[in-house]
Amino acid sequence: MRPHESTTDLTAAQDLPSIIRPYGDTTGDAMVQLSFTLPVPSGRRAELAALQLAGKMGLDPASVVHSKAMGPNFTFFIVYGKVNHLIDYVGIEVPEGREYPLLSAKEIDLAIRTVLNRRMVVVGACIGTDAHTVGIDAILNVKGFAGEKGLEYHREIQVINMGAQVTVEELVERAKAENADAVLVSQVVTQKNAHIHNTKQMAAAFHAAYPTAVGPGMGRPLLIAGGPRFDTVTEQELGVDRIFGKGTTPGEVASYLVHALLPNWTPEDPTEST
Amino acid sequence: MTKLDLDPSVVRKARALAERAARPVIEMARTHTTVSVERAQLRLAGLTGADSDGLPWVNHLVDAVRDQVGLEHGVALPVFDALAREPYADLGGLARAASLGAVTFRLPAGGDAGAAAELARAAARRGVGRIDARRAERDVMLRETGDPRQPWIYLIVATGDIYEDIPQAQAAAREGADVVAVIRSTGQSLLDYVPEGATREGYAGTYATQENFRLMRGALDDVSRELGRYVRLTNYASGLCMPEIATLAGLERLDMMLNDCMYGIIFRDINPRRTFIDQRFSRQIHARAGIVINTGEDNYLTTADAVDAAHTVIVSQLLNERFGKEAGLADWQLGLGHAFEINPAIPESFRLELAHAQLVRELFPDAPLKYMPPTKHMTGNVFAGYLLDAFFNLAGVMTGQSIILIGMMTEGIHTPWLSDRDLALENVRYVRDACGALAEDFVPRPDGFIVQRAQQVLSESVDLLERICDDTLLAAIADGTFGVTRRPADGGKGLDGVVERADGYFNPVTEILESQDPHATAVPTPAGSTD
Structure with a gap:
């Protein structure tokens, strides 16, 4: 058994944070990065489309840090943003691990x-x-x-x-x-x-x-x-x-x-x- | 000039051993034929099309001849004899009737045999002439549109739908691809017939068909003219129909074909004898058609360890070179493969990669080497993968590789997205432009780590070749020497399609290919060849 597995077992449930958000560089900043392509020519309209998608994904505020035309009809985006979701960490049910021992x-x-x-x-x-x-x-x-x-x-x-x-x-x-x-x-x-x-x-x-x-x-x-x-x-x-x-x-x-x-x-x- | 101070006598010895190891296999290939070799000559004689279930007429005709008179004399005499005697206008009519059991074939003798042979020879000359015309057409295109400098950037499309592949291939060319490979549908290598027509469904790739070849080559011709740069098209002459696919590639002016001497045996469990016989014929066609073959040594390193098995790559390259040259391929047609697959967690892994890549470069100075990106150690961490691909590109530029297959940071996750391809091209463009002619300055320290490692791999290769010569190549393959997989000579798929030639075996295509210099008419000079 790997050492970190046994320490996890020993950790008391109350030591787990209950509600979590993504971590950029500050607790609770909720920052995430994502990249995607939209099937439209690059330009101001495309960037606004990317921001609209990010908003619908729950990123607020979001910013397009990079956009690049890929040929005449596609644009690639890298977007950073703050998500508004909260994760109930304690409430997560962890599926059971291996039901048999590892043998030599x-x-x-x-x-x-x-x-x-x-x-x-x-x-x-x-x-x-x-x-x-x-x-x-x-x-x-x-x-x-x-x-x-x-x-x-x-x-x-x-x-x-x-x-x-x-x-x-x-x-x-x-x-x-x-x-x-x-x-x-x-x-x-x-x-x-x-x-x-x-x-x-x-x-x-x-x-x-x-x-x-x-x-x-x-x-x-x-x-x-x-x-x-x-x-x-x-x-x-x-x-x-x-x-x-x-x-x-x-x-x-x-x-x-x-x-x-x-x-x-x-x-x-x-x-x-x- | 050599950077690795390889002992020329060791290199000569390695080549002599490869020649010795290949000799019995070549002899076997010269004395046997296969159903696919026979079908290929009918394709060259102009027989096209398939029945309503998609089974090609060449299959029907070869099967009918096989059932009635056997294949040990070749299909040409019985087929052209029947065509002369029966009232069918052409081979298509004959094949349709034969599929209904309405034709009686015989092995003609005397004057009838002479007449059938003359008809067969005329048809073969026309077929080979069509391949020659396509090669001449390529030379014209290269002059008109321009031949890109090496290293050529090699990109893959694989949607399964030829009409989806075409815009993707054109987009890839516009973004900088010099070579576009259409990955073949996964199951095709084990089909004992070539599908017909334009296809829109495939598994992890698109079927190789004559019509798909024609459509894609036409689309790339358009984009080549638009860009002022000839964009090469690649497909796969491998699997059970290797000779036929090579023939179709020659007829449709494909430029490169994956065509390894052992890949099908090891990775597709195709019978070793079938593979070597089919391979010799297909390479004779490639030689004539001016097609560059790509060999598959990179694959060994996906199953075996890239450090421990480095010498098996060299051995396979030497064998591929020997088999290729025997079949008439020139050095500029030998796109020998190798790969950047050393575990990045190993200390000095990059130095080892440089040693291996430089060794291949120096052993085969005039071959358009094809360098393959990391796949085995791409973990799903796309950021680390992007870095590893950059190191791969750097090794390629530093060691003067000729064809660089572009690594995708999403390797192992999904077939490349549009953005994956774009980022990958950005990566290689940066490395290529930033390094420029860095290969000139890359001179490993005499007797240093890289030089010693390269010499060690070469010496292990010589040892392995000696064992193969003692043991025979077929036995070595059966023992799992390449890619760790064991493949006995009488196992695998397609053995029932192998036939020993009788005295008087006649194949008008082989007759032409073996009696004429495949490069007599035109020999293109590849641009930007190394040194």
Whole structure:
């Protein structure tokens, strides 16, 4: 656990400021900056249009500090202004954090060896037209991400990385052939909500392919979706067991695999855990 | 003049090893054909259009020949033999009938074979002649409108709708772009046919079609005349239809094409054999068409670490150079790629970038190098990203790069907004104007950090090339040498479209491309070439 998380927990609620506004250089000055483009030629009229927009956004007073013609028909603005909104900071409900502990690579391998008594099989792919393997590779390749080695690094995890533009049928077929414990799909391209459609389609295909499954690890693989733009949807909507967002590290995924697939496992010696 | 004091014998050794590593792959490409190579020659013979479902007639015709007589002798003889025997006015009529199963193909022999070959040769000569005419037209345009000085500013448009792309591309040109690339729809590389007509829907890009090429080139010709500066157009000769897209690019006077020897294998999981065969034909077309290819080494650094894998970029560039020259490309057509992707948190990361960029410059002094901006370490902090892009531009100017792809501070957040592009151009204009000829003054200290680092990367490249020669290139790709991804020679998509040539294989286009000097007619001299 990172140190600042524990200090947050210890902080008494009454130490939190109750009402806040943005901070420029003085408490309560409520200053913000923004930039945008308007589809009009630059000039005095365009600046007034920008100020009107800023006013409607709740900036009062606002000032255009920079405006620049971008070709004959567009103008770019940088605007500073004071917002009139107040934020009830104490009243904010913080979503729960990770519901499972972060395990070390050693603990993960030990858990799999102890409980499964075989290697855990993970099949990963970028599905649909998505060709961006950055995400799946960061999680699966030995190279890893953010200083953590990818799942391939674990002796007890067998990784099958199918790469990019894999069809749902190919993925289901491979998962069945390999007896996959978990299936990871990565979706980076989000145009026309392709990431949502592809993932729903994938989940539906797996549920259809394993009609007698009771749950993840019980008759079907654990289904995991990852990508930077899944923050608008829930696991239930997509039909997957877990969504991972931007910045997820391989260690978080590996720890989740143990948590979800080996729920009865507890480290023999908790003092070893880091 | 060399700034890095590279040992010429080491450089020679690196090139000799690249040649050795490429040799068996080139031999394989010379003795095989693919469905897309065969379709490309039909496109050159003038067959266009598609059925009502959008499947091109070239696909119908090649499939019909394949089903009836196989492709090991090439499509030309069976197709032109059928055209001579049957009452169809042209290839289009023949293809329509063949798609209905109404044509019986055979492999002609004796006098019939000779007659079919002559018809095929005449059609191929007309097709190659159209490409030659387009190249001559480019030379005229370059003289009339003016060729911009390097480094050329390379900008991307990617709306998915060609009619939206056109005004964006024209706006980009007016704002200073020397090269406009229309990003291709993400799924296209795995389509085994080239879509037809003007398209208005795509995923993260616009489909590469002959009509889209024609529309965009026409629009850029207009803006080139308006600006008095020739604006180049780029697209992608990659994926399963690489040979056909190269052909369409030649027919529509595109100026540069992304065309890497290994990109499709590693990043699209296209079968390695299919890729190398398709690539050789497409590069022969590019050579003839006067098209500059852009290679994709920058991509390796998006999956592998930019410091640890620096030598894999050099190795791939040497292989791309070898494959390109074997196919007839001249040095001025080798837009070898590399990138500014070192983690900015590493101490002296900028010095390392300078060492890598200068090394590439010196290894390939006459190649129009394409330098790619940071993507991997663009965090969403647009302000820090703008600074990193400025350092990228600075490295590009200091090391005399030829084509600079403009970095966007919103990289990784969304496809560039109009304002992102405008700010990015402001950034590069400032660096370019402020530095002027700074490259002249940038002389790394003899035996200093930059010189030593460059020499180290070169020596690691030689070591890797030696291992590849011992192991074969296909095995090295299977082992994950490039971009960390493992790609076995019998895996990936498109292997079923590969056919070993029989004795007597006949391809009238290859015959022309391999028997004539692609640069015999006109060789444009690129303006502002380095040194």
